[in-house]
Amino acid sequence: MEETFKKIKSLLVGGVLLFVIFGILPITAQAASLYFSPSSGTHAVGTSFMVSVYVSSADQAMNAASGVISFPADKLSVEALSKSGSVFSLWVQEPSFSNSAGTVNFEGIVLNPGFTGVSGKAISITFKTKAAGSAPITFSSGSALANDGKGTNILTGLGDANFSIGVVGPGAPEIVTPAEVAGTPEAPAISSPTHPDPNKWYAVKEAKFIWDVPKDATAVRLLVGRIPQAIPTVTYTTPITSKEITDLAEGTYYFHVRLRNAEGWGGVSHFRFQIDTEKPTRFEISEVERKDLTDPRAKFIFDASDKTSGIDHYEVQIGNESPQVWRDDGSHRYETPALGPGSYTLIAKAIDKAGNSLANSAEFVIQALEPPTITDYPRELASGEILSIKGKTKYPDTQVNIFLRHEKDEAKSYSVKSDKGGRFVFVAEDRLSSGIYTAWAEVVDERGARSEPSGKVTIAVERPAFLRVGSWAVGFLSVVVPLIALVLLLVYLSWHWWHKFATMRKRVKKEIREAEHALHKAFDLLKEAIREQVKMLEKTKTKRQLTEEEEKIIKQLKKDLDDAEKFVRKEIEDIEKEVLRTK
Template identity: 25%
Template sequence: MKRYIFFIVLFICLLIPESSFASTLSLSPSAGTFSVGSTFNVSVLLDTKGKSINALQVFLTFPSDKLQVVSPSTGQSIVGVWTAPPKYNNTLGTVSLEGGIPGGIVTSSGVLTTVTFRVKSVGEGIVKFTDKSKVLLDDGLATDDLAQVGNAVFTFRLPPPQGPIVASSTHPDQSFWYQEKSAVLHFANETSGVEGFSYVLNEDPISAPDNISEGTRQSVSYQELSDGIHYFHIKALRDGVWGGTTHFAIKVDTTPPSEFQVELLPNKRTTSLNPIAEFGTTDLNSGIDHYEIKIEPLSREAIQSFGSGNKPIFIEANSPFVLPELAKGSYDVVVHAYDKAGNFREENERLSLTNFTFKIIDKEGIRLGNAVVLPWLWVSIIGGILVLLLAYGAYRTWHWRRHVSQAHQEKVLPGDVLKELDELKKYRERYGAKAIILLLLFSTLFFSGSILAQNTLSVDPPLIDTISRDISNREIFYVGGKTNVSEGSVILYLQNLLTGETLSYEVGSDRNGNWFYRHDGFLFAGEYLIWAQGKDGENFSPPGPQEKIIVEKTAVQFGSNRLSYEVIYLFVIIILGIALIGLALFIIFHYYHGRKKYLEFQREIREAEESIKRGFAILHRDIQAELATIHKMKLSNEFSGEERQREEQLLRDLGDVQKRIGDEIWHIKKETW
């Protein structure tokens, strides 16, 4: 039985991957709660998992605003040789260790160093290893064997009260952040006989007030506190002796998170019905708490897909967020980033879902695929160049065909052929005419037709925190915000800056004071001012701050009908495509018929060439016959001087005719192309 157990254990060990035995670095303790002003030790531990280690590099980071290193101790360490002394930087929050172990070491919890930290302020802090940390095997190759690290999370609090008990009606929980800039503090001592209190408010978490009494009143208030953590320190005087100090934290954050962008993937104009929204930002003081997202339909088809009775709401979301399946149309993806004090930053991005194969971007151009955007300027330039090139090609084709047809119709032979024909006629006139030349018997030429180418102040003014600022005159306008009147009314005013016309709309608020309004039609292009006024029964608030919106003209309106620029661009592209196809067909048609005429003309010219050659052959025969007659006369001594000159002329003409019969006289392609 033991043998079976041994083999099973051996088999399991062989199946465990080698990486599971790799070395680990950890911190001890890995968690804890410590008071501001106190110190605590953190040991860096090494577990080699049964392997021999002979060198290491350890890099730690810590929050420099909450902790500071008193000293890194190397008194108890398995490191035999420090290649560089342990270093720390309280400004950057870093600790670095580099050393070697001659001969190597195998350990399960070897202490590399112990770092002493002092707590500076309240909150949470993480001490962690960086990716540059290494544990090197004693294998002669300096193989990095580090596979896992264990970080530590600590909580830092103020020391327990040693003086009067402090409470706050405006900032009751010391661990929470608040938007309120005014703080009211109440304090009292559990025992009687207090002669006075001394207190101070500053940014030092553990400072002590002076020994000068501020009186016996048991409350104090502070106004216009700056963002950050403020500490209230108080002690009591009893029987001429000052007691211990109580520290109370006040956390104030009135600044919203930093501005950010909402990125839509694969693109903010896409055919995907489930695009992805990515977002993220930071907050200087309290930090980011959560994000909320809302999809606001803008176009009619998008609103219809939501249903007339459904109102989009904010839901909590994390990035990346996969949007629900949406219908074709335009939407605003609105994201709120909340910090831990409740402040929020709103950002939005316009999303357009389209079915077009190519993607038209109203202001930018045409998107090819999902990456390349061709601006409208380049679309116009390229389209114009293509039209000009095709138009030039069409003109050259038409002109060539016209030239061929005209030459064919007017029986116009190439210049060289006409010259040879004239010389042949001159010879025939010199030597007499034998009916030899039926030179130019051409077929009937024809030409096809041409082708045509085509009023009280008890209610606070409502706040506007959600608004569709940059919309087109084919997208729905919306606005929302908060009021201090629950289930009350908000009156919206919308003024057209061009015409001066001002319209008002009334919308109700919910029990939390949230209100929202979506316009029931499209706005005309132009600039508008919008503001809100609260209403509670017969009481009205002063008008709220004005917001300016711009409605861009991305649609042409004909009465009550609208034609979007996207459709106009599509029509232009279709017309351009038809023009290009028409020019291409024009070129093909004229080239085909011109080529046909050209080949026919070539055949007829070759026939003329053969006729001229036959004419010169007959002329050659006649000259030889006449020379034979002259030679007979010469033998009979009847040869005069005039006849001798005649003989010389005949010999010259005979040589010239013989040469011409053998020469190439046609250069048709050069003349006709």
């Protein structure tokens, strides 16, 4: 009996274990999926519509997801991709698309602690319809990785979507009423240069319509009004081929044309056109209350209405950034991209389907996280040594960006992570070259919120001693060598000019000597000639009595000869003294 009881007990225990293994485990299994919203709809050719991609991971935190989306390139083309409101804060690959291949790619990361929920927006895609028909949108591939430290793929489902594209296109009649009598004219094809697309709204009050008139037509009837299939009643006995209508009120209209020939009145063409010239009636912006003002993504409620054509999209500009197009998914909730700390002005335009707009603005503030503190760093560092910087922040397990700038170069950034106590250590991978470096840090949490920069520190990196001596020697020689060259040049120039002057002086002395000898010789000849004249006169005196005039001439010649001799001798003596002084 006891043995039988033991067998029953073992069977019960085994059954309980099997229940736990095969019953409980499936109930707690983790799963994630990717899906589209909306997943269906009907749109006219030439119009645009938005589809958002969502991730659902209700049971386990997800920290990364990716997908490749396929769409029919002959039916649809991508106009824009938007990351606004995305749960992803980092992108391994920026969302991209190829209209030729009919694909959209995305791969994003959610920082710790990951995302848990059923409607986490990944991206939004704005499609433009190209041709009528069915347009399925599917996932070619996808993944969703758990925030478990292992990167476990927990994706179990990929949704799809299908849209119906209508046949109404630009210039096509809205409705045609066929002729009742055989042989009468067919309904003419109507076109409009002012309102070409029946599916669009135009901010133009004056409308013009054109149609062809066959040769056998004898009259035409026209009508403009609000009734889609009205029969025209205004008759023109001379058939006209165009009509202009001015000062139309807002709303949807139908232009009707009917032709007549000898057999009677033919079919009727009805062309729809839409007018909206007024800006939206209301646009209010209200910020969703944030409990934590350091949240880098501010959220706003856009409450806009347009009584005629309706709101088509919004243009949103934050600060000095370029305006971005945002389309409401029905929640009226706009979320900014992750912003740094500071005060911002959001300027938005609500734009209706005719292009009329109404603007509004809102002020908001993103508060900064508390900045980190650099606690330990080398004020001086030898060239080639490894730089190490230590610091502390109040935020544990958080990304810390270290910025390092060499003199006037652009700052380089590096990322480290603080430990559970908020301490962080940065060790440079590359050895630093000589110069002055400036370092600072900032904190970025998992939401993308940032701190203000920490206080900046300065680090002087010196070159090795032998390089400093070498540099000193090079600097010294760069000064001394040119100086010596300059002195040698001056010595050479002084010698050259002295030599040139000495040569010239010798030549001058020689010339002076020659002039002196020539002067002596010339004066002696002159003196000899004068004396000969005086002797002739004295000889004449022995033969006859000289006249008083001749006596005067003899005296004057003797006197002039003595004076000239004295002057010449004095000048020659002065020249000789000057020559002797310059030796």
